[in-house]
Structure formats: C-alpha cells, structure tokens
Amino acid sequence: MKPVPFDYHRASSADEAITLLADHGENARLIAGGQSLVPMMNLGLASPDHVIDISDVSALDFVREEGGGLQIGAVATHNTIIGSDLVVSACPLLIEAYKHVAHHTVRNRGTLGGNICHSDPASEMPLVLTLLDASMVIRGPGGERVVPASEFFVGEFETAVNSQELLTEIRIPSQSKEEGYAFEEVSQRKGDFSIVSAACRLTVAGGKIKDVRLGLTGAGAENKRMSAVEAHLEGADAGDSIISDAADLAARQADPTADLHADEDYKRDLVRALSRRVLARAVQIASQ
Ligand SMILES: Cc1cc2nc3c(=O)[nH]c(=O)nc-3n(C[C@H](O)[C@H](O)[C@H](O)COP(=O)(O)OP(=O)(O)OC[C@H]3O[C@@H](n4cnc5c(N)ncnc54)[C@H](O)[C@@H]3O)c2cc1C
Known part of the structure; x- marks a missing residue:
C-alpha cells in the first residue's frame, strides 16, 4: 500500500519544527529516520496531513559526554551511537542491547529518538533506558x-511527548565500572523485535548481590521491572542457587500474552531462561 497524500516540510532547527507543529495542528507528525513511521503510513496505520522532517537538524545530531553521563541528540542514528567510543565506554549495556536492534540498513537511518518516541513494547531501547535511569x-x-x-x-x-512537542535529547548516567550487566533476547530472526528480552544490572560486594535491576519485555506490562525478583536477590549470596530461584520467581511473576509468535507457556519459559542467563553473566562480570 501507499500512504495517503500529505504535505512534506523540512525543519532546519528544533524551534522551526515546533512552529510547524503548532501551525499544522493535531494531524502533523514528525519524521526522523522514517523506519517506523513510513511502514505505518504505508499500512494505513498513520495518515498525517503534514510530515515534518527533523532528520537534517544538525543541532540534534550529537553524542557527547558531560556531567558524568552521555547526552545523545534525538536524531543521532542507531549506527552513530553504536560506533561511538564514548557509548562503548560509558554505557556498555546500551551496546549489548543494540546487538539485537534491527539490521544495518535500518540502523543507518533509524534514530534513538524516533525509536523511543515510537515506544514499541517489543523494542529493546525503552527497557534499557529505563534500567539505565535515562531522562x-x-x-x-x-x-x-x-x-x-x-x-x-x-x-x-x-x-510523555505531546503532539505540540519534540524530544531533543536523551541523557544517560554512566554505568559504574564495578557493575555487572547483561542483555539477552529471543526473536524469530536476528534483528527482529524481541519475543522476550531480559536486561540486568547489579553489583557484587563481599560476595553479596546489590543494586539489582532486572527488566523484561514480552513478560506482561511493557518494560517490566521485576521488583519482587530484585528484592529477592538484594543482599543474597551470589551463587547459582539464588540465581535459579530468582529466574523461577521471574517466570511466576511474568504475565505474558500469547501472540502470533509464541504462546504464554513458551514465553514464560523464555522469561525463566533469559533471566537466569542475564543474572549469571552480570554476577560473573561484577565479580571479576
Ligand atoms: C525491518 C525493521 C526491523 C526493526 N527491528 C527493530 C528491533 O529489533 N528493535 C527496535 O527497537 N526497533 C526495530 N526497528 C525500528 C527501528 O529501530 C526504528 O528506527 C525506530 O523504531 C524508529 O526510529 P526512526 O528514527 O526511524 O523514527 P520515525 O519512524 O521517523 O518516527 C517514529 C515515531 O516517532 C516520532 N518521532 C520521531 N522523532 C521524534 C522526536 N524527536 N520527537 C518526537 N517524536 C518523534 C514520529 O512522529 C513517529 O511517530 C525495526 C525497523 C524495521 C524497518
């Protein structure tokens, strides 16, 4: 299918984009990489009268380190972010998750800003940005x-972005060098959206697990933080049996919904297996 006709506008600054949004009202949409919006328009799931292109707004295209964290401009592409040494060093969990996001050609055009504004519940980025305390x-x-x-x-x-606003920047505090982290996913094919994915951060001090963050996609409510599992692990001796217990608890707490790709039981099994894997790897890294 082809999209219904629309007027195309190219913004050269964030302020110009905001003015265009105000001028063209509720049925105007921003476009960054177009990797989610264009398929939606082709499928008739979005039919904006006005499309405002922000991909050339150079003031929103940056990756820099400041104040103990990363600042990423809304139109920085996935490949720009993956290729940044700053990101590799400050936020290795983001890089781990990016290994599962789409294919090279999609990552060349797609932006982190567009990804999180699209807010697909199967996307890896809302989950990791939540675990990383991004703002x-x-x-x-x-x-x-x-x-x-x-x-x-x-x-x-x-x-939280309303129809008159745009996202300009993503701020992510740097991960501590002492912490362990891991990201795992099962999808139909490499680069597809996840069926279930799991992400984890934690530290190990004096043999005890601390500061645990465990999150899942595909396990019920989107970007689910598994608070009961986190509480179960907090302060426990780092070892195989507590990790196994925690993974079983995650599977019991999960409330997955069957879809075209997997039934509830299979997703629950994935929750157990992926939770175990991310916890074990994070403990191993944090114990080095
Ligand atoms: C084949 C394929 C496989 C993919 N696989 C994955 C995957 O495994 N994991 C994954 O996470 N993603 C995947 N994607 C999606 C990809 O990551 C997209 O790049 C991303 O979701 C959208 O980014 P974009 O820059 O293309 O946004 P666009 O498509 O341009 O915009 C998406 C939405 O965000 C809005 N928007 C864009 N920028 C802003 C802004 N600055 N402020 C406010 N609103 C804004 C737009 O109005 C639109 O509603 C896949 C895409 C394709 C085509």
Whole structure:
C-alpha cells in the first residue's frame, strides 16, 4: 500500500519544527529516520496531513559526554551511537542491547529518538533506558522539560511527548565500572523485535548481590521491572542457587500474552531462561 497524500516540510532547527507543529495542528507528525513511521503510513496505520522532517537538524545530531553521563541528540542514528567510543565506554549495556536492534540498513537511518518516541513494547531501547535511569529532554511552545524514563514511557506506543512537542535529547548516567550487566533476547530472526528480552544490572560486594535491576519485555506490562525478583536477590549470596530461584520467581511473576509468535507457556519459559542467563553473566562480570 501507499500512504495517503500529505504535505512534506523540512525543519532546519528544533524551534522551526515546533512552529510547524503548532501551525499544522493535531494531524502533523514528525519524521526522523522514517523506519517506523513510513511502514505505518504505508499500512494505513498513520495518515498525517503534514510530515515534518527533523532528520537534517544538525543541532540534534550529537553524542557527547558531560556531567558524568552521555547526552545523545534525538536524531543521532542507531549506527552513530553504536560506533561511538564514548557509548562503548560509558554505557556498555546500551551496546549489548543494540546487538539485537534491527539490521544495518535500518540502523543507518533509524534514530534513538524516533525509536523511543515510537515506544514499541517489543523494542529493546525503552527497557534499557529505563534500567539505565535515562531522562529525556522534551521541548515545546512552553519551553523545555526533563522527564525520567520511568515517566516517559506511558504505555504501548505512547510517551510523555505531546503532539505540540519534540524530544531533543536523551541523557544517560554512566554505568559504574564495578557493575555487572547483561542483555539477552529471543526473536524469530536476528534483528527482529524481541519475543522476550531480559536486561540486568547489579553489583557484587563481599560476595553479596546489590543494586539489582532486572527488566523484561514480552513478560506482561511493557518494560517490566521485576521488583519482587530484585528484592529477592538484594543482599543474597551470589551463587547459582539464588540465581535459579530468582529466574523461577521471574517466570511466576511474568504475565505474558500469547501472540502470533509464541504462546504464554513458551514465553514464560523464555522469561525463566533469559533471566537466569542475564543474572549469571552480570554476577560473573561484577565479580571479576
Ligand atoms: C525491518 C525493521 C526491523 C526493526 N527491528 C527493530 C528491533 O529489533 N528493535 C527496535 O527497537 N526497533 C526495530 N526497528 C525500528 C527501528 O529501530 C526504528 O528506527 C525506530 O523504531 C524508529 O526510529 P526512526 O528514527 O526511524 O523514527 P520515525 O519512524 O521517523 O518516527 C517514529 C515515531 O516517532 C516520532 N518521532 C520521531 N522523532 C521524534 C522526536 N524527536 N520527537 C518526537 N517524536 C518523534 C514520529 O512522529 C513517529 O511517530 C525495526 C525497523 C524495521 C524497518
């Protein structure tokens, strides 16, 4: 299918994009890499009258380190981010997750900003940005606001960005060099969206597990933090049996929904297996 006709606008700055959004009202949509919006338009799932292209806004295309963390501009592409030594060193969990995101050609055009504004519940990025305590800078006619990831992802395909605003920047605190981290995923083919994915961060001090963060996609509510599992692990002796118990608990706590790719039982098994794997690897890294 082809999209219905629309007017195309190319913004050269964030302020110009905001003015165009105000001029063209509710049925205007921003486009960054187009890797999610264009398929949706082709399928008739989105039919904007006005499309505002921000991909050439060079002031939003950056990856830099400042104030103990990363600052990533909204139109920085996936491949720019993956290729940045700053990201490799400051946020290795993000790089781990990126190994599962799409294919080279999609990553060449697709942006982190577009990815999280699309907020697909099967995407890896909302999950890791939540575990990494990222915050998002959103700009609109009334000025700028900074929203933590825990409040940015409102629901499936829904974020805190309203129709008059744009996301300008993603801020991610650097990971501590002492922490362990891991990301694992099962999808139909490499580069597809996840059926289930698991991400974890933790530290090990004096043989005890601390500061545990475990999150899953495909296990029920999107970007689910497994708080009961985190509480079960906190302060426990780092070893195989507690990890096994925690993975069983994650499977019991999960509330997956059957879909075209997998039934509930299979997803629950994936939750158990992937939780065990990420916890074991994170403990191993943190214990080195
Ligand atoms: C074959 C294929 C496989 C893929 N596999 C994966 C995968 O495994 N994991 C994964 O996470 N993603 C995957 N994707 C999606 C990919 O990561 C997209 O690049 C991403 O989801 C959207 O980024 P974009 O820059 O292309 O955004 P666009 O498609 O341009 O925009 C997406 C949405 O975000 C809005 N938007 C864009 N930028 C802003 C902004 N700055 N402020 C406010 N709103 C904005 C747009 O209006 C639109 O609603 C896949 C895509 C394809 C085509």
